Amino acid sequence: MLKTKPDHQFTEVVGMPNFPEMEKKMLETWYSSGLVDKYLTRNNNSEKNFYFQDGPITANNPMGVHHAWGRSYKDLWQRYHNLKGYKQRFQNGFDCQGLWVEVEVEKELGFRSKKDIETYGVAKFVDQCKQRVLKFSAIQTEQSKRLGYFMNWDNSYFTMSDENNYTIWHFLQVCWKKGWIYKGHETVPWCPRCETAISQHEMLTEDYKESTHKSIYLELPIIGRDREFLLVWTTTPWTIPGNIAVAVSTELEYSLVQGEDENKFWVAKDRVNALFTGKLAVIKTVKGRELVGLKYTSPFDHLPAVKKVKDNTPADKFHLVIATDEKILPISTTEGTGLVHTAVSAGTEDFALGRKYGLPLIPLIADNADYLDGLGEFSGQNAKKHPEVILDYLSSQDKNGNDCVFLIENYTHRYPACWRCKTELVWKVADEWYISMDKIDPDDEKGRTLRQKMVDVAKKINWMPEFGLDRELDWLKNMHDWLISKKNRYWGLALPIWVCESCHEFEVIGSQEELEKRAVTGWSEFKGHSPHKPYIDEVKVKCKCGGVMSRIPDVGNPWLDAGIVTYSTLIDPQTKKVSYLTDKKYWKEWFPANFITESFPGQFKNWFYSLIAMSTVLEDTAPFQKVLGFASMLGEDGRAMHKSWGNSIEFNEAADKIGVDVMRWTFARHNPERNLLFGYKLTDEVRRQFHMTLWNSYKFFINYAILDHWEPSIETHKVPTTLDLWILHRLDQTVIETTRSLDHFRADGAAIAIESFVHDLSTWYIRRSRDRIGPNSPDGDDKAACYHTLRTIFDVLSRILAPINPFISDYIYQNITGE
Template sequence: MCADTPEYKETINLPKTDFPMRAGLPKREPTWLARWEKIGVYDRLREKGKSDNRTPFVLHDGPPYANGHLHIGHALNKTIKDIIVRSHQMMGHDARYVPGWDCHGLPIEWKIEEKYRKKGKNKDDVNVVDFRRECRAFAEEWVGVQRKEFKRLGITGNWENPYLTMDYHAEAVIADEFMKFLMNGTLYQGSKPVMWSPVEKTALAEAEVEYHDKESHTIWVKFKVSGNADLNDAFVVIWTTTPWTIPSNKAVVFGAGIDYGLYEVTGTPDECWLSVGDKYLLADNLADDVFKKARLEEGQYTRLRSVGADELTNIELSHPLAGTDGSGGEWDQPRDFRAADFVTDTEGTGFVHCAPSHGMEEFELYRDLGMLEKVITYNVMDDGGFRADLPFFGGKYILNRKGGEGDANKAVIDKLVEVGGLLARGKIKHSYPHSWRSKAPIIYRNTPQWFASVDRKMDDGMGDYGDTIRERALRSIDELVQWTPQKGRNRLHAMISDRPDWVLSRQRAWGVPLTCFTKVGALPTDADYLLRNAELNARIKAEFEEHGADVWFEEGFKEKVLGGIADPADYDQVFDVLDVWFDSGSTHAFVLRDREDGTEDGIADVYMEGTDQHRGWFHSSLLQACGTKGRAPYKNVVTHGFTLDEKGMKMSKSIGNTISPDQIVKQYGADIARLWVAQTDYTADQRIGPEILKGVADSYRRLRNTMRYMLGSLGDFTEADRTDPADMPELERWVLHRLAELDEQIQTSYRAFDFNAVWQAVFNFATLDLSAFYFDIRKDVLYCDGDTNRRRSARTVLDILFHRMTAWLAPILVFTMEEAWLERYGADESSIHLTDFPKTPASWKDAELAAKWDAIRSVRRVVTGALEIERREKTIGSSLEAAPVVQIDDSSVKDLVGSIEFDDICITSGVELGAVSNGFTLDGTEGVSVQFAKAEGEKCQRCWKVLPDVGQHAHVGCCKRCSDALG
């Protein structure tokens, strides 16, 4: 709408704003970042929290590793956290956020080792303290890089004082938290099979393992039966995908409820390791498959009879390498043979080969039988090589130095072939555990390790939720924590229910040491094996506070801290380092508990990470806190999924489908990356790519135009223009009703961490209720009215809209809403991020008015549809050329429409409510039909309405409204 003639055009109240249509975010966002830092927005909010006595709200940051540039998963994670923090701040909390970094552990140590390997140096030849200092410097460098990259995404927080797990205080607290396990009796040293990385020479936690397909050797091995005259010439057959474990075999087990048979070979093919007359014991359900693997055909073997559990119990087995020349008697003792619950007849042979040093089920079986000393072997060294003096296989490696297939499997298979110990062999492709750092396969290896028992009772005075770590963890999950999404509860509960004891020790150098001493000559089962002394613990903590954990590795430290407490000669110092998950699991103590910007009770309002952290940080934090606090360290756990490409594929540099946060920021700006986060259902896996980002940018442009329209109409708005809602027209009061509804919906969604619901509510409101309806209707009033109540009311509503829209979207579009705010309020020290969500009066809600306007909008849609046909057929160019006749069958609806200026609502020059024949109708709106008619009169040269009174007023060519406005 604009005037036809130049003199009238100058009288129109056209929008005026410097808020550009093109955002130019990549270039302009850094200026707002610098401004926030200059005026100290984060610190001012903390001061406001104190002065207003606000309720604290703390999202505790799960620490990323300080070892590389950010990837898109980092951007997703930190943006979700930032939206949570900012929204809760604007809802009236003191929302504190302390970013942190995980600085110890294999990811960083591995990088330093790689540097050494390139120079041909061995890490073990370097002084451990010097090596640790290199690791510290590496981490410090990457903390600086990542901090800059996170800040560029608009992430708010205490960036000047983050937490680092390698800070001296943090290391002191981590050690102190470990020593609480020492003192409460949950710490013990045990020897059991653990996930072991031969390449990295260390035990691994479940969270450090990922599964990939791997091709493995598979063999069917013969164990000769003895001790039973009826079966002495038969063989028990086992099946395994780990031939390298055969030298460590100590037993074979069977299933007491499985049907077994004695089978005889009656014929053989040309190439076969079986002979006619051979007899084999096999599970009946698996016999056919086993003989097929051995290349026998149907009819070349027969079942002689059943063999029951009682008969199996009375036999002995010989190892296939028993009595071989050069074995030195290594395998000559009979193998144990008994029933076990874990044996099935769904795969293999129905018999399971047991090497308890390399399998947890076998280990637990013989542990419970009290027979571990008889069945544990130490054949495999920390580098995955067989001990040098192991007959036939000494010096052979399970893996080569790069994690590929070593020579151990082949050596074992070849020897079994040589001695006639194989029935069949082959290859199998299956999912197999790999180290997530080196990407090499891992093994299960029995080694002495330090464990935290999850089932030992603790008499520590913190038993409100149970006496063991497991009990406390499970009750915390169910009674103390809210889960978003709820399935996160089920996943973690299942993991905690079934998990074994926590392996705390790592045979590495870069980490917080296990600060304990063991008595020389004592056994781990002896009561005095561990030195438990509160004064000693206090000394260690004080040393770490002053010098950091490096001091533990310095010469003379043992003598220094033990002086006056115990004779240093009586104790050995433990030099293993803690699992890094214990480090990050302890952060509640040195961040939440110890910092001024933490929480009074050391418990966070929210932990938020990816789904992999159910077995990672959520898990370790829960276990650690249940051991030292007696309960979970969090009230809410929010989980996001993984980021995939546009086709739903996992991102991979080798495929070339990755997209970095830096790419998005340079092309579109950080606000587009943030809007992508808000638009996704982050609780599931989400997708990103060029086409998706184009769609996000389009939504952003539409929202930006809404903000620009409001700013243009509010350029000279003052408090003198403000109108009381009671004096406003119905249309404005309807907008206020919608705002009241939205305010409740948006704050509920923010509290539920549902940003997609926030964005959809605001965006739909902006596009459907505002741009396509309210703005469209009130454009005429804003442009053409003089100082009327209608115009003042409309501008008052626009002002109210502006404050709410900028506030509601500020946690998401941090830069754009600041830009809009500064466009209105200048470049002083104000900021949208220093404000709260405006209070919305309850009186704005008017359900009766809302129902009325729902009916009016329904009728309007029919009118709009009828006019659109005429526009397409070029009967009219503008809806202002029309004055349609509208028939409304429902008299109550007709009365509602008749009570307002319906022509203004339809943006026509007139509307007649009357009878219509063969009019336009719209599916879904029954009882309404529209007959098109052209408006009668002349076109006003100022507002373009076609009215009978044009030309009859003081200003020629104008309608009365426009003539009055011109004065």
């Protein structure tokens, strides 16, 4: 007989439940009764661990329904392993530092640029950022509780903590000792509004927006040839003053074409018909290699900054045709001219080609994208806000008889924007700090580079779905060195890089203790503060040469913050210190994480990458064993969710309107490999087909049992009918399938199996058992057998439902058992 509290009486079930209100009452009961604490500690004496590592949610705004998807998964598998008797840590994480917080605080304060921050005061601004994190972490905590997410909310980790920051210092010092940290001077994607570099990790597909810009087909006269031009095409006319070379493909065929006037143009043979209309003559066609070495002039050669570079550059390194490297800059014959304008200072591929050929660069723009001094009438004008200044100048030159413009037209393409403030990016030369991916690890017996070691580590992880490994390996294969610095920003990890003012060598400090020991000035000003700007910048240390070393002003890439958490968050409960940085005993008890889950898009570049990178450096091992990736949530209209489009849904709104169990079931039953089109039409269908079917079946049993005065203690001696045996067999099958699916981290398999059973219960079993129970049916063993069967079904159902739908399952369980 199933366990039931003595003298328990069923409570009547209403016909049209208000799920959101029921959930709120259940939530209050859970926390007031101490049930949550019992849940968190029930397996503390277990000898088996399940370590789920939470990927920190950015504590910057209230949750949306897209956050609820991932957090439902996280709670689901923690609940499931709790039921299976595993000891767990139940630690939530909050991501705290970086542009996402800074930009929102700037909006609150009405700031328009970093100058406003410095006028306001860096210390006050940093404190405002911290206060915003604390505010929204508290809001997200309450929202997560409303979701039914059981965690030890008093033990959440914050990536702004000393423990997290100093563990990253240790990691960076290990990289430095291996010779992997260096200062690079190269062209980087740059946000002119935030005035900082945007790393490869931060340039996500969704941050490329369809934009329309003016493109130009520019005529560059070849030196020593009468009215003969290179015809180049660019969609970024603002970069033309920085032109150094024109790239061609040595194996492509190029034609010299004359139109209706006397001008002759070199273009790719395959582009002739697309570019020229009317009468034309193809004078000759040659391979691109025959164009290499041709010299030309630019309409901006008169500018002082251009003249300065030209005067200090060998003739064979300035304004010439070069052979492209197809691995760096493959040349298209489907658009453009086949001749590529190359501005070494204003493009990633341009810079790489320039480095290969030893070409100079012409610095063009300041941090805010204003043209620099030395660029004549353009100096001080903003390259992105006023791109027309270049086109207007070229058009005026053209009208004055200086052939420049072949064609100006609108061009629509996908162009990157800052992931945080949505400003279109530019490319500029900057000094940034990197971790090398391709230097050999001096401590590795196999002589591998960090990139090679990370590939080996990634292959040891169980990726769900399997294509996740291919995507991660593709990213590892093609990514640049890891850009770890953020110039001109304030709220973030203080990079522990100190540079000598005398010999200019640099060192990486690995701990707070080391910094205190080596400090020569500024320690008293810093003591008692977290390792953040501005106080950390007061500390000077002594260099080996005898000089004084100062910290670089940069903060760190925020993915350092999240990537270290499998090391920094395992705090020894006895010493209250980061276990990995002390005796590692507690860390070894839990590491590596058994499981993580996050949305796949973007995380290959970001959290998965940084977790693997940092663990590879520190221990040459995987930081987690299994990862479940899920796709993106879109609106029901199939578009990305945006407030401005009217298709985004806040979590609180959805929780109050449909209830979280309906949300959680919608997430669970969905194939995680596919994008989820979320909206109220979908959830209403889920509610109608599953939750109302379940509820009406449950109502049928409870209310008839009350009318019949049936109690679970009533014995039956009649053998169950074939129908009873069939439904109980279906129940057993459902338990097996649900368990199998959840063991393999397939919530959709479990949900669909339960849905199928509830359909059979309602459509077949209950429909054919209506005459067996109720006050109008005869008392006896058959009635009792039916009631016992239904009682068994709802007891078991409430248990297998619990990881996915904790509210309705507990509501049913309490009424069934009285517990």
